[in-house]
Each structure stands twice: as C-alpha cells, then as structure tokens.
Amino acid sequence: MKINHEIPVEAGQKFQVDAFKEVDAPGIANLFYTVYGADYPFETYYIPEKIIAENRCGNLHSVVARTPGGDIIAHGAIFRSSAPCPNLYELGQYIVLKPYRDSFAAYKINQYIAETLVKAVNPEGLFGEAVCNHTTTQKAAALIGMKDMALEVALMPSETYRKEKNGAEDRVSCLIQFMSCHDKPLTVFVPPAYREEAEFVFADPDFRRTLLDSVVPLPPDVTSNYTTTSFPFAGVVRTNVATAGRDISAIIDEVECEAAANGMEVLQFFLNLAMPWSGKLVDIFRDRGYFSGGYIPRWFDTDAILMQKNRTAPNFENIALYSSRAKSIKAFVQSDWTQSEKRRGITSP
C-alpha cells in the first residue's frame, strides 16, 4: 500500500549500514515520503510491496542505514535503469533523513556499496549521473573509484533542486561517471570527429579498448533497432540505438516531432559504438544540430556515445565540476556545442 503520510523518526539514534531486508521496505517508503513529500517522480519508492518486489527480482539492490528499532534513516542503491545492458547498474537513490545529514550515513552506504554490495551482485559496471549544481556527489563517487565519462548538458529542470538551495537557476547538467567491475577488451568504432575525446577517456587503465576510425557508410540492408523513453517530469527524451540503418533519419524525425509536440527540452541518443558505421551515423546527428556528450562504457554491453540536443541554449558557466578530468570533458562538450551552433548558423551572444 502506498505510503502517504510521514511517520516521525527519533533523531540521534545509532544506526548500522546493511543490505536490504524485506522488513526495511516500509521504512524506506517513509524515508522517501518524509524527504520528498509526494513529489518523488518514481512511485516504486512509496510502495513497500514494490520495493520488495524490485529487490527480489534484482532490478534494485537497496542499502539502508537502520536503527536498532528498525527505522530507516538513509538509503542508497544500485538499480537497473536506462542502460540496455542488464548487468550495468546505476548508482543512486541516495537519501538521508534531515536530522541525520551530519552523520556519516551516506558515506558509509557509499562504502558498503563499493566494498560489499558490488561483490555480492557482481555487475559488469556501475554508472552514476551526478548533478553539477554542486560537486559533492561527484566527489563522493570519485571516492569509490568512479571515473568521469560524459556530460549530459542541462538535463534536469532547476525546480527539482530548488529545495536544496544549491543555486540551481538554470537547468542542471549531470556528469556520467563509471566504475568498471569486469572490463573486457572491446573494439570501439570511433567517429573521427571525436577521436581525441575517445583517446582521452579510454586512456584510463580501467579500459582495454582498441580504437578504430569509423568511416564506412551505413549499410543498405540493416533496419534500426532502438527504444525511446520519455521522462516528462524532466522534459527529457532518451533513445538507445542498438543498431542503425538507413531508416535512422526517419526515426530521428519521429522522435523529434513527438518531443516537440510534448514540449520536451532535451533529446538524447545513445549510439552503439560496436557498429562499424558509427562515424557516419554520428555525422547524421551532427548535421541535425546534435553535439557529443561523451563516451559511456558498456552501455549496450559494448560502448556508447551520447549525442544530445537542447531546445534552449544551455548555460555552460553554471556547470560545477570536481575533477580536472571532468573539466576536460566539459571543454570537449562545450567546444562541440559551439561548433554545432555554428553549423546551424546560430552565433553565441
């Protein structure tokens, strides 16, 4: 049954960080309701039965900070989300009750996930989408070895973060970070336009990659295989293109048309770089005003490149980044955005 009222939790209790037990589910739902009210966009977290079901089937692996009396004062998780690779999990859903924000609950959950949960679940990797209106989340992820990979520009509406008072005036960008748990050697067909960026991010010893320039044309006999998901609360449309053929332009038309009709702000296409023709595919997106966000390892099991387009010109000045690696990625992305605007005949003010 959906939790729709707050059950007070006493402040100052001792707690222990532990893997999810089914008895924790009502406490997790209460935690989400207490912190977000009824506004959290994913209903699962308000319904104890759904929290249990998702943990049972492996779509969600919750970690909690539990008091001796069974109250849940903090939560973090790895979970299946947008990545087509079923064994690539997202790291997130961190939430701490306000009276416990000065405790080390979030830190301990982070450590538990990296040191204990990852061994138990055995994913190929973890990715996170760290907000860029502050650097705390990025730093916490870096602490457990996550590497900066890509920048989702102006991804989230500022209203989402207004309660945090973290100075989010414009839409908030997110940094995609990645932890490799079981890397495997892969051939990446690199779009020539983004060769330098690929060499930069895959130079990390976590990745065993052979980078090949992708110059062959799209094949005439391949039909595109893709899935599109809309996130109306964020104004984002995300399309995963596992395979692309010559019908891709019509597919982009269709996605753009529907996005415009629904007032969506951000279009994202994740393109599979196992395709030898990915270079020409990326050119199609570049010709339509898209710019690169960067590379995401193992997104399709093989690697992906993110091509993105924003309805409103993004403000790159408000993107707060922790690491020098992330700042280099931002420089690549901003430069590509500027070029995309020039190609569209738009000059920055």
Next chain:
Amino acid sequence: MTIAASDITAIMKSTGIDPKTVDALKMDVPLVHQGLDSIDMPVIAVAVEKKFGIDLSDANAAQLKTVNDFAAYVNKILQKG
C-alpha cells in the same frame, strides 16, 4: 601516549586532501569553514579510526569540527584505554 594536531593533519594529507589546504588550516576553526566539505569529514574520521584503532561512533564523529577537536578526542580515548 598523546597525539598532536600535527598527527591529525598528517592523516588528512594521507587521505588525498590537498596538502596546501591542510598546511593552511587553523587548528581551532571548523574544517568546513576552511575549504573542506561534507565528503572530507567522514574520510578523515575513518582514517583516524584506522590509524589509532579507535571507534568514532557516528554521534561523536559528527561533533568533531576542528583539527583540535579530533586530536583532543583521540587523546581522551587513548588515555582511557
């Protein structure tokens, strides 16, 4: 055995906190007012726990705001032990 504030700052440097930031610290001013943040605090606390083999319970650790606070708390525990 007693420890000094410099023992705490040495531990802070070993956790990867920028040595320039550590060298500039005032020992009796809250760390969060001197360029450290909410992520650094538990990192320091855990490193201090490991170095001295003591248990900083969450309630106590959250009360430790300055370098001097950390040193005084560790000394109190070591003298008890």
